[in-house]
Amino acid sequence: MCGVNGIVSFGKPKDFNRNISRLEDMNSSIAHRGPDDSSILVKAGKVFLGHRRLAILDTRDIGNQPMESRSSQFTIAFNGEIYNFKKLKELVSEYPFRTNTDTEVILALCEEFGVLKAINRLEGMFALVIYSQKDNAVFLARDQAGEKPLYYTFDHRELIFSSELKGVLTGAGRKFRLNRLNLGNYWRYGYFIDDQTPLETIKKIKKGNIVKITLEIPHRVELLEYINRENEEEGRIVKPLDQHLKAAIHNSIKAQMVSDVPLGTFLSGGIDSSLVTAVAQKHSSQPLETFTIGFEQRNFDESPFAEKIAAHVGAKSNVIKLSESDLLDNLFPSIDAFGEPFANPSAVPNFILARTARQKVKVCLSGDGGDELFLGYNRYYPAYKIYNKLKSLPVPLSSILVHLISTAKHLDVDSLVGYIEKLSGKKFGANYNDKIQKLNCALLAKNSQDFYLRLISIFDDQYNEDIQGELYNGRAFGFETSYLKASSLWDQMYYLVDDCLFKSDRMSMASSLEVRVPLLAREVMNIANKAPLEYRIGNSLAKAPLRRMLYELVPSELIERPKMGFSVPIASWVNGPLNKIIRETLCDDFVNYVDVISSEVVNKLLLEDDSDHKRELKLWAVFVFHRWVKLNIDHLEL
Numbered sequence: 001m002c003g004v005n006g007i008v009s010f011g012k013p014k015d016f017n018r019n020i021s022r023l024e025d026m027n028s029s030i031a032h033r034g035p036d037d038s039s040i041l042v043k044a045g046k047v048f049l050g051h052r053r054l055a056i057l058d059t060r061d062i063g064n065q066p067m068e069s070r071s072s073q074f075t076i077a078f079n080g081e082i083y084n085f086k087k088l089k090e091l092v093s094e095y096p097f098r099t100n101t102d103t104e105v106i107l108a109l110c111e112e113f114g115v116l117k118a119i120n121r122l123e124g125m126f127a128l129v130i131y132s133q134k135d136n137a138v139f140l141a142r143d144q145a146g147e148k149p150l151y152y153t154f155d156h157r158e159l160i161f162s163s164e165l166k167g168v169l170t171g172a173g174r175k176f177r178l179n180r181l182n183l184g185n186y187w188r189y190g191y192f193i194d195d196q197t198p199l200e201t202i203k204k205i206k207k208g209n210i211v212k213i214t215l216e217i218p219h220r221v222e223l224l225e226y227i228n229r230e231n232e233e234e235g236r237i238v239k240p241l242d243q244h245l246k247a248a249i250h251n252s253i254k255a256q257m258v259s260d261v262p263l264g265t266f267l268s269g270g271i272d273s274s275l276v277t278a279v280a281q282k283h284s285s286q287p288l289e290t291f292t293i294g295f296e297q298r299n300f301d302e303s304p305f306a307e308k309i310a311a312h313v314g315a316k317s318n319v320i321k322l323s324e325s326d327l328l329d330n331l332f333p334s335i336d337a338f339g340e341p342f343a344n345p346s347a348v349p350n351f352i353l354a355r356t357a358r359q360k361v362k363v364c365l366s367g368d369g370g371d372e373l374f375l376g377y378n379r380y381y382p383a384y385k386i387y388n389k390l391k392s393l394p395v396p397l398s399s400i401l402v403h404l405i406s407t408a409k410h411l412d413v414d415s416l417v418g419y420i421e422k423l424s425g426k427k428f429g430a431n432y433n434d435k436i437q438k439l440n441c442a443l444l445a446k447n448s449q450d451f452y453l454r455l456i457s458i459f460d461d462q463y464n465e466d467i468q469g470e471l472y473n474g475r476a477f478g479f480e481t482s483y484l485k486a487s488s489l490w491d492q493m494y495y496l497v498d499d500c501l502f503k504s505d506r507m508s509m510a511s512s513l514e515v516r517v518p519l520l521a522r523e524v525m526n527i528a529n530k531a532p533l534e535y536r537i538g539n540s541l542a543k544a545p546l547r548r549m550l551y552e553l554v555p556s557e558l559i560e561r562p563k564m565g566f567s568v569p570i571a572s573w574v575n576g577p578l579n580k581i582i583r584e585t586l587c588d589d590f591v592n593y594v595d596v597i598s599s600e601v602v603n604k605l606l607l608e609d610d611s612d613h614k615r616e617l618k619l620w621a622v623f624v625f626h627r628w629v630k631l632n633i634d635h636l637e638l
Contacts, residue, residue, distance in 0.1 A: 003033030005050035008159040041066035058100040069107040080126030146207030146497035190343030252521035261362035264289035269306035272367030278553040337510035343621035369519040373528035449479035
């Protein structure tokens, strides 16, 4: 796991020393991604490659990057892990390898098959840059699941790329304008989707894409989507499905446990992380270190379940209880580490989790992806079931319900549920205020696509409705045919990549920790997406096949409880310890200067209006955005 940077200059040779200096600054700006080494290599006098290394495989200096192939025809700067590299190494056994790294295997494949065919054979998480002297071109590529990021900007003078937006800004040395068209998606979702960034002319490589830049004049940019399969047999579903899925998950976890440094797991106590932990421990000769976040608010705290699961499988439990002082101490370091606006408040505990884990291990396995692949979120089957029932109600009754639900925000339902939990000794979940308000989404939605959009939105209809409608193309996902399939595919395309994996990458790399996601192995994803819906939701039970597999390893009573997800007590944060910081950031003068949202809207949010059930999340999104602008003001043209 590392960070890549680069400049491809189309200018005159006199830019050489300046480009070296800029690349050194770029490497320094992402030092957290690779504290073990910083290197630069120049090819053909115009391709400047930089790399920060977090040494995981073959930690010797000989494994540092950028790395050249033996013929010097190919040069790579690579961020990620290739899990099938040992198998691929057999295809190029005649190559004179100097290291035991997956990086050199990629170079050997390029020598044997060419760049595109080499990339198509890779299974893992990666963002890579390859300069091919043979093709007189630079290739930028990103893995099929979208686990690793890569940003770039291109004009007639130069190409600049980096693992993080801050690297591009550092290298460019000029100001960029806010991309106000893209901001509509930030207000809608809380993150920038697909190839979008908050700035004009800076883009992300899409997941599963290759960008080829030819260096002859005129310079050409080609977008190539790779299929990432080794033969025509790829993609077959083998029955019985449970047996096939079990083998795929076990194989993926075993492959992702290969490491020359200490390895652990993130364990929330939910189905996905528990399954990954239990299987990993089964294949480990030593007790694994597990890491769990706990909260002082009891109805948000699943750490007792995680501790019991770790004990049952024979792993070591590390629980980090998040206090108010932890929140304040880590607020700015966590949100600033993203390098761009990102409004998921669970970033703060994720940052603390990664920082704590890094004290004991250098690699962690995560359960990300299970909900999207196996329909685990409440917004899938449970929500759609309620939607269908509510839409069948007479209009007068629907209107009455809308009114009743809109007043429910004034009631502290979460506190009431907590009191009932205390009396009964049972766990009911969290965020009931929010869950009740989501009933309005079903009552107000025009159709199933609109219903889903309302469920996942922060700001609903206030901003750039025409842009949202164009981007959120329900026909492309098939909402009119199958709500469950469409919502799962949409989440895999956008939410998983641009929220969950983005958060995981930034929060872990800020602490120089590598996070691997075995449930996103190609074969596991293929099984999930090709399997019938009734397989993924057996007897109306989400993630049925994962549950069956987990219950072979962990007692069901440790798992069967209301789903919480990685919820955070955002309302108590925003209205409590963070209130002063948020108000200071969102002063009228600064909000008006940035001019992306009116001070009237901001001031209404600051008034603690109980009628808006998304008020705290909206306020968090606005605060995070303006914090980012303030931090990057020297790079922005407002």
